[in-house]
Amino acid sequence: MKKTRSKPADRARVTLDEVAAAARVSAITVSRALRHPQMVSEELRRRIDGAVLRLGYVPNIAASRLASARSHAIGILVPTLYNVIFSEYLQALHEVLLPAGYQLVVVNSRYSQEEEEKAVRTLLGQRVEAMIIVGVNHTPLTRRMLNRARIPVVETFQIAHQPIGLNIALDQVQAGYDATCFLLDRGYRRIGFLLGQRDERALERLAGFSKAMAERGLDGEQLAMSLPCPSTIALGAQLMASLHERKRVPEALFCIDDNLALGAMQECRRLGLKVPEDVAILGFHDLEFAACASPSLSSVATRRQELGTLAARSVLEMLETRAPLRRKTVNLGYEIRARESTASRAPERRQAKGGHPRRGEP
Amino acid sequence: MKKTRSKPADRARVTLDEVAAAARVSAITVSRALRHPQMVSEELRRRIDGAVLRLGYVPNIAASRLASARSHAIGILVPTLYNVIFSEYLQALHEVLLPAGYQLVVVNSRYSQEEEEKAVRTLLGQRVEAMIIVGVNHTPLTRRMLNRARIPVVETFQIAHQPIGLNIALDQVQAGYDATCFLLDRGYRRIGFLLGQRDERALERLAGFSKAMAERGLDGEQLAMSLPCPSTIALGAQLMASLHERKRVPEALFCIDDNLALGAMQECRRLGLKVPEDVAILGFHDLEFAACASPSLSSVATRRQELGTLAARSVLEMLETRAPLRRKTVNLGYEIRARESTASRAPERRQAKGGHPRRGEP
DNA sequence: CTGTGAATTGACAGCGCTGTCATATTTGTT
DNA sequence: AACAAATATGACAGCGCTGTCAATTCACAG
Numbered sequence: 001m002k003k004t005r006s007k008p009a010d011r012a013r014v015t016l017d018e019v020a021a022a023a024r025v026s027a028i029t030v031s032r033a034l035r036h037p038q039m040v041s042e043e044l045r046r047r048i049d050g051a052v053l054r055l056g057y058v059p060n061i062a063a064s065r066l067a068s069a070r071s072h073a074i075g076i077l078v079p080t081l082y083n084v085i086f087s088e089y090l091q092a093l094h095e096v097l098l099p100a101g102y103q104l105v106v107v108n109s110r111y112s113q114e115e116e117e118k119a120v121r122t123l124l125g126q127r128v129e130a131m132i133i134v135g136v137n138h139t140p141l142t143r144r145m146l147n148r149a150r151i152p153v154v155e156t157f158q159i160a161h162q163p164i165g166l167n168i169a170l171d172q173v174q175a176g177y178d179a180t181c182f183l184l185d186r187g188y189r190r191i192g193f194l195l196g197q198r199d200e201r202a203l204e205r206l207a208g209f210s211k212a213m214a215e216r217g218l219d220g221e222q223l224a225m226s227l228p229c230p231s232t233i234a235l236g237a238q239l240m241a242s243l244h245e246r247k248r249v250p251e252a253l254f255c256i257d258d259n260l261a262l263g264a265m266q267e268c269r270r271l272g273l274k275v276p277e278d279v280a281i282l283g284f285h286d287l288e289f290a291a292c293a294s295p296s297l298s299s300v301a302t303r304r305q306e307l308g309t310l311a312a313r314s315v316l317e318m319l320e321t322r323a324p325l326r327r328k329t330v331n332l333g334y335e336i337r338a339r340e341s342t343a344s345r346a347p348e349r350r351q352a353k354g355g356h357p358r359r360g361e362p
Numbered sequence: 363m364k365k366t367r368s369k370p371a372d373r374a375r376v377t378l379d380e381v382a383a384a385a386r387v388s389a390i391t392v393s394r395a396l397r398h399p400q401m402v403s404e405e406l407r408r409r410i411d412g413a414v415l416r417l418g419y420v421p422n423i424a425a426s427r428l429a430s431a432r433s434h435a436i437g438i439l440v441p442t443l444y445n446v447i448f449s450e451y452l453q454a455l456h457e458v459l460l461p462a463g464y465q466l467v468v469v470n471s472r473y474s475q476e477e478e479e480k481a482v483r484t485l486l487g488q489r490v491e492a493m494i495i496v497g498v499n500h501t502p503l504t505r506r507m508l509n510r511a512r513i514p515v516v517e518t519f520q521i522a523h524q525p526i527g528l529n530i531a532l533d534q535v536q537a538g539y540d541a542t543c544f545l546l547d548r549g550y551r552r553i554g555f556l557l558g559q560r561d562e563r564a565l566e567r568l569a570g571f572s573k574a575m576a577e578r579g580l581d582g583e584q585l586a587m588s589l590p591c592p593s594t595i596a597l598g599a600q601l602m603a604s605l606h607e608r609k610r611v612p613e614a615l616f617c618i619d620d621n622l623a624l625g626a627m628q629e630c631r632r633l634g635l636k637v638p639e640d641v642a643i644l645g646f647h648d649l650e651f652a653a654c655a656s657p658s659l660s661s662v663a664t665r666r667q668e669l670g671t672l673a674a675r676s677v678l679e680m681l682e683t684r685a686p687l688r689r690k691t692v693n694l695g696y697e698i699r700a701r702e703s704t705a706s707r708a709p710e711r712r713q714a715k716g717g718h719p720r721r722g723e724p
Numbered sequence: 725c726t727g728t729g730a731a732t733t734g735a736c737a738g739c740g741c742t743g744t745c746a747t748a749t750t751t752g753t754t
Numbered sequence: 755a756a757c758a759a760a761t762a763t764g765a766c767a768g769c770g771c772t773g774t775c776a777a778t779t780c781a782c783a784g
Contacts, residue, residue, distance in 0.1 A: 013489075015740060026764050031742060041762065056510045061487040062433070063740035065424035066769050081452055087444045094470070103484070106468060108456070122465070125423040127375075148418050233651035262651075269656040289595035289624075294631045377770060388734050393772065403732065425770035428739045 014057040022051035034059065065127065074315065075123035076106045077116060077133040079199060082230055085257075085285060085304055086134065089156075092308025093132065100316055102129070111199050117142045124149050130315045135200055136160035136167070152318035154311045157304075158201055159329060166318075167329040168311050170302055172201050175334050176208025179254060179282060179300050182336050184216060186344045188252035188280055193224040194239045194264060195256035196231030202256050205284065209254060223250060231256055236263020237270075244271050249279055252342070258283035258290050258299055265293065265341065280342040295340035302334050376419040384413035396421065427489065436677065437485035438468045439478060439495040441561060444592055447619075447647060447666055448496065451518075454670025455494065462678055464491075473561050479504045486511050492677045497562055498522035498529070514680035514688075516673045519666075520563060521691060528680075529691040530673050532664055534563050537696050538570025541616060541644060541662050544698050546578060548706040550614035550642055555586040556601045556626060557618035558593030564618050567646065571616060585612060593618055598625020599632075606633050611641055614704070620645035620652050620661055627655065627703065642704040657702035664696050 020027040025044055033040040033048040040048070051057070065071050074097055078086045090106065097104055105123060109116035117139045123131060124145055130152040136159070138146070146153050146164050153165035160167040183191050193209050195202045206224060213220030225243060229235050236259060243249050244267075255261035261283030268275050275281055275295055283290055286301035310330065318326065382389040387406055395402040395410040402410070413419070427433050436459055440448045452468065459466055467485060471478035479501045485493060486507055492514040498521070500508070508515050508526050515527035522529040545553050555571050557564045568586060575582030587605060591597050598621060605611050606629075617623035623645030630637050637643055637657055645652060648663035672692065680688065 016742095017740080027740090028742075028765080029763060032763090035742090039762080044763085056507065058483060058486045058507065060428070060489060060740055061484075062424045062427035062489065063769090064742075066422070066428050066771085067740075067742040069742090069769065071424070081443065082446075082449045084444075084446075087449065090443055121420060122423075124420045127422060127424065145418060145420065234654050237651075237654040263654060266651075266654060266656045289599075289628075292596045292599040292625060292628060294628045375770095379770080389770090390735085390772075391733060394733090397772090401732080406733085422770055425739090426772075428741085429770075429772040431739065431772095 013060075014055045016057075016059070019048065019051045019055055019057045022055060023047040069127075071103075071127040071129055072101060073103045073105050073126055073128045075120075075126070075128035075131040076104050077119055077123070077131070077135075078106065078108050079111045079134055080230070081106075081108050084287060085302075089134075089304045089308040092305045093312045096309055096312035096316065111197065113137065113139050113142070117145075120145055130154070130319060132156065132311050132315060136163070136169075137200055152315050154315060156307050156311050158204060159331065163327050163329060166311075166314050166326055168307055168314070168332065169329065170307075170332050170334050172204035173208040173211070175284075175300055175302075176205030176254075177212045178208070178334075179205075179284070179336060180209045180212035180220075182338070183252045183254060183280065183282060183342065184212065186252075186280070186342060188250075189216075189218065190250040191218070191220075191223060191252045191254060192243065192248075192250035193220065193254050193256075194236065194260045195224065195226040196235055196260065197228045198226060205256060231260050233259050233263035233266070236260035236265075237267040238263070240264040240267035241271070244273070249273065252276075252280035252282065254282045255284065257285050258287040258297060261297055261299070261341075262289060262293055265295075265297065275341050276343045282342050286337055290337070291339065293341075298337060298339040298342040300334050300336050303332050306332060375422075376417045378419075378421070381410065381413045381417055381419045384417060385409040431489075433465075433489040433491055434463060435465045435467050435488055435490045437482075437488070437490035437493040438466050439481055439485070439493070439497075440468065440470050441473045441496055442592070443468075443470050446649060447664075451496075451666045451670040454667045455674045458671055458674035458678065473559065475499065475501050475504070479507075482507055492516070492681060494518065494673050494677060498525070498531075499562055514677050516677060518669050518673050520566060521693065525689050525691055528673075528676055528688055530669055530676070530694065531691065532669075532694050532696050534566035535570040535573070537646075537662055537664075538567030538616075539574045540570070540696075541567075541646070541698060542571045542574035542582075544700070545614045545616060545642065545644060545704065546574065548614075548642070548704060550612075551578075551580065552612040553580070553582075553585060553614045553616060554605065554610075554612035555582065555616050555618075556598065556622045557586065557588040558597055558622065559590045560588060567618060593622050595621050595625035595628070598622035598627075599629040600625070602626040602629035603633070606635070611635065614638075614642035614644065616644045617646065619647050620649040620659060623659055623661070623703075624651060624655055627657075627659065637703050638705045644704050648699055652699070653701065655703075660699060660701040660704040662696050662698050665694050668694060 016027045016030050020030045023030065025048065029040060029044060030048050033045050037045055076090065076093060078090065080086060094104060105126060105128060107119040107123065109119055120142050131146065132154045134157050136155045143164060155163060155167045157169055159169045159171050180191065191213065193206060195206065210220035225239055227235060227239065236255060239260065240263065253264055255264060261281050265275050265281050268279055273279055281297065283297050283299040286299040290297040290299045378389045378392050382392045385392065387410065391402060391406060392410050395407050399407055438455060440452065442448060456466060467488060467490060469481040469485065471481055482504050493508065494516045496519050498517045505526060517525060517529045519531055521531045521533050542553065553575065555568060557568065572582035587601055589597060589601065598617060601622065602625065615626055617626060623643050627637050627643050630641055635641055643659065645659050645661040648661040652659040652661045
């Protein structure tokens, strides 16, 4: 068989050629036997499989990618792995994309556009065949690279004003607005807002909150309280404690997510504050524990698994039809789930409309 | 410059050659300018950087890996992404390995040895330079592949009886045993055990629990209750509800992790059961919310970030010193944190029996 | 002006695999 | 029996980059 493969025990790295030699066939036949078994005769297939097993051959993916100009990889960009939201979303992506024969390359950008840019460069360098990204705000260079790559790009979780490709999202600003109105409609006026780090999605929800408050002549920004930490149950407790300490416990608390909400609720119990009588609490995302918390936690249910599933399916479709540049926004919406933690305050005084511009400040 | 690069607008994929042509230098110089800028004169570097930017060049990593026989990638295997434990662990790995110039390829095996085998094959195919794996039980083929690969291998989270390479862990059986003794020492006798899916680590802790119970002539297995689901707060609530329904609420409950514990605690509140008076509850892992729960949750603190950090640092060291085959077990231990949820039942009778030595510390 | 060594730059040959097309080999058809 | 069609296998080139080593340039001492 052609040029004898050299290296004696070079690297313990068995190559296709060596397998071919062992099976007394050509390299290309081994390649075929592995990728398209039905194209090779039973006899050779057995010989080849035997040699593969015996030698412990593992194909070199770099070589394969280079030769075939196909990476079978899809780039996934998330801000952090340390958040159930994205775990669920990733899970959904896995579920659709792996069975379809794609490999996922997951990178976290740690909430930084600069890291995102680096990650995009890396992923494109790997010649990923598509890219699914959380978020819509990128550096100019990131946008340029993505546009030039001519691969399917999906931006998720936020509505894009200028989508690069497909955009599958929920309207975070509107969700923040609606959730706030939900509280306002139930008679709450002094409404606080709790958040952890001020990432894009948090800021959009906050903007919605502020807008709703402003419309009633209330100052939202003033009542927002944050610490630059991942939003955890412990942080919720801490923020609540801090509110209490400063005697700024509001009538209702809109938390950036259910973790903060649950933490706040637990701290309330500790402080002897009743939920919802003393403080109503509204979360976001409707995480698994919201419904079973005690009192059960009102929340804004989002469909992040569907976000993932839909993003993945769309990518698959675009990859098949080779129509990468579809620009379109799909809004998956959300749903406010009223539970015990936000029972109505006053006997429905929502028609009082104009509202009192009473500032929430003590 | 040499052989004119062909393709007109072939794939919008700019190659090194094209950059080289644009900058009027040789390809190898461009390669150097990008990888070792200090080896190239100021003048050329500027020209090259300009061309790179202008053309939007992104290096083809497959080609680079093939040519250099270095992947700069490290394979990471976890059973699931949907568990904070592993998120924290991954975070730690990222923190050490990325700054060192390595790329992480994270694969989840979904708690299946078969999937793990496939994943190992994939990762070795990518010629990862090291492998960090959660768990110690693998298929024979997986073990063989890992042994043959001659790369640093680290198994984590469980003590390996036959480590492939390095083993960084805590003794899960011992932890389960000690935690159970902790409850027994506080006077609890009817102790239940709650778990979700029966993964390796859960089973080891359960084994420790059963052993401790058996030593006192109590039947542990009988009191274990599980459902094959990821262990979540909601599942904890569900299991607790089910226990209550069947009138099998024990004196104390050892939960496989803090999620189940918190869920159980919340359900207790709902059912009007007092913690710890009616049921004591002990969790595992000391997740972020344990200390701030109300009542605060006793738990067995594990050091999964350190697991990650240590694993990553060791890999780095092995990669540098090229001493891949070190076989060794490092036991990081654990610590039982007694909080409100397991106040002593009887007036301190723990010294009654000198008890079982061995704190978790190595 | 020449020699020396350091600093730059380039030529060349693959890395291990797959796409393409050519070459057997077998089977079926008239 | 002769040929077409289908099937199975192989030869070859090259994917885009980097390791190696040679060639060139330059500064400076002798």
